[in-house]
Amino acid sequence: MKKKIVSLLLVAAMTVSMVACGGKGQQASNTEAGTEAAGTEAAQEEYKLDKITCVVNGTLTANVDCGQAEFEKQWEDAVGVDLVIKQLDHSSYNEQVGTLFVSGDYPDVMIMSADMYAQYAPTGILWDMTEAYENAEFQSRVTSKTTNESLKKDGRLYGFAPAYGNGCVTYVKTAWLEACGINADDIKTYDDYIDMLTKFTTMDPDGNGKNDTFGVIAAGFLGNEAPFINYLPEFWQDAYPAIYKEGDTWIDGFNTQATKDALVRLQEAYAAGLIDPTTLTNGTKDAREKWFSNDQSGSSGVFTYWAGSWYQTLTDNLSKNDVDDRITELAPIAEVGAYLDREAPVWVIIDDQDGDDSREQAIFDAFIETMLDGDTVQTLWVYGAEDVHWSTKAEEFTTNAGTEKEKTYTYEEGKFHLKQNPNDPNSLWKKNAIDPALLIAPLTNGYFSVEGLAAEGNAFFLENCKPAPESPASPTYTENAGTIYDAKIAVVTEVVTKGADVNKAMEELYVNVVGSIVDQCLTELNGN
């Protein structure tokens, strides 16, 4: 009998909960409809904004352990609005954003990758900021209008990029080039590139007496986010193994001869031992740490990674690990033509769907417009908090004190300079959320720190880049992007690491598995 009572109680509780949930949802939608009606009738008044909730990934380098409180405080003092930052784990950002949205915990403003932006823009959840952007005060100072123009979907802008996307360039260890008697300027074609990798693999460039080095290392043969091929461009060359727009038509770039040729190139290089086999399983952190590791046995000579400030960072890490820190940037080989400038990450404003834009406009004014104000707030986003990450006060500090690398920095009053990294006093702070070298509108206060290798790397990339293809978005693609990616990865690993026939693998593991899904995506994208 007791069991029956407990069972009845449980059933009753579940039933009541189900009904309660249904009721709540209905009530919410009714309220929403009511509010919308009221909103559309309401005059668009000046909105009094008192708080902005911002969701961001790891690109905000002023994190909670690294002066975020001071950044937040100085931003609030400058803008006059309370700022609440929710910084999510960088590697699981997509999943955490999805969880936030499902729980109804929408932020006011957040950062999105190009891929996320493409998927979310058509849903109506992102505020259409076209007019706000066009009327923004910073327009007169924008030097690269195309960055945000290319983000428009059907002529409307739902996200704002304060900087262009940046991309990857191929770095080569200069000491290894010298050890193998190679002149980097002579690496002009794929054959030259393979010849270099072969020498790095067979000529013991690290000089440890063992045949244990590799030509190149990367984080995966095929990346999981656009532009997918940027870590091994010399092998992918003209292939773009994703759905992309060619002229006015969306096409599937994976099941193409160009991709098959690229896979065969990867297969041959992998079989010849020119590619570090851990490339299959490496994350970006694994790959770069192995590349600049203190123990160079098993390392590689070539690593394609982000341009600009990463040129400096990679050099610093080699130096920190007591490895010859000279790096040569390799100009794109003839078959590559140009490195890909990825679609920029964007800041979006969440539309509360009340039919009244005054709140969203207020958020734009306070958050996005100030982000490129040329002065105080832009400096906060670019360099971080004053007297925490940078300063103009006279000071002197020493890094790596007591070591061979000891260096003393002396600055006079009024001179802008970056301070020691709060997390690593032996290195200088580099930037906050926006790379100063990539800004689409320069600072007007004269604070500019991009010099040395970062500036050189940035200039090199700009000379050698072209825009990456636009990311697709259609109902079927959104639904099946993971399945399509799984099928591509199956083909890539089967061909590259297991030596399978590329045509057979393409047919069995891609066309037969997701061919109809991809066709449906193309039909939707091309509006057929």
Place this chain on the structure above:
Amino acid sequence: MKKQKQVITSTGVPVREKPLGLRIWNNRGYYLMFIPVLVFVLIMNYWPMLGIRYAFYDFKPVGTPKFIGLDHFVKMFGTAAFWTAFKNTLQLSVMKLLITTFTAVVVSVFLNEMGNLFVKKSLQTLIYLPHFMSWAVVGGIFYLLLDPTSTGMVNGMLRDIGFLGESDPGIYFLADSTLWRPIFYLINIWKETGWGTIIFLATLSGINPELYEAADIDGATRMQKIWYVTVPALTNTIVTVLILNLAKVMNMFESVFVLYNPAVYDVSDVISTYIYRQTFMNAMPNYGYSTAVGLFKALVGGVLVVICNYASKKTRGRGIV
């Protein structure tokens, strides 16, 4: 007048059944103590179950969930990757269960035979320790040990003993479909055998010493005592452990997640990792599909529990639920 129902007490005396309200009142202390447990179970175990309904909805981070009936299940059953994951889940779980149980029994018997208490206790502690390491750490350690480049210790040893030539490429154990499963089982044995011995050692300590004395008088050798006394005494526990763990075979995630990679999806991808990728590899996941796959996994798990319960009744005379 309504005839009152009679109940038989534990002493076999028939008494009139008291009204429900009176029984509750008489046991109010127990009911009061039960309330927090009931509330906890309802909130933590039953409330989340309401999400099951989303298996029948198109449910994305944005927009109102839309009822789509069995569409997700149709898609799921028509997807080859799902069936691969389903098959792998059963194979990996059952094999892992059998192998780790077997090794735990063998190790328990050996430990039980050890005369030196210090060595026995030290060994027990040593083999328990891996259980307390998180799978993330275990994954990192074994990726390093099995690295195919010169930094991998196992490949280095294979070179040292001449199994691999100096110029031969290293073996990528965790990216080889034929080697991945044996490696996976070995890692599981290393991590879980020690913990698995606890219950068997407890059973062994309860064996009546007179059985061993009788065997000694009969002139049994050490191996004969193990085979004819120790092992039969463990049989009931082995069956119990197998049955109890069989019900959990569908719950396999971390151990696979930290060790698998795209090259071995065909032999390693399990339902939980498949759900993970379907949910979190999409910029905008459809939680409805993930829920449908999860619901199917739960149903299979439920069926296994019923089978185990039946098997338990048959072998032990009582069920597990």
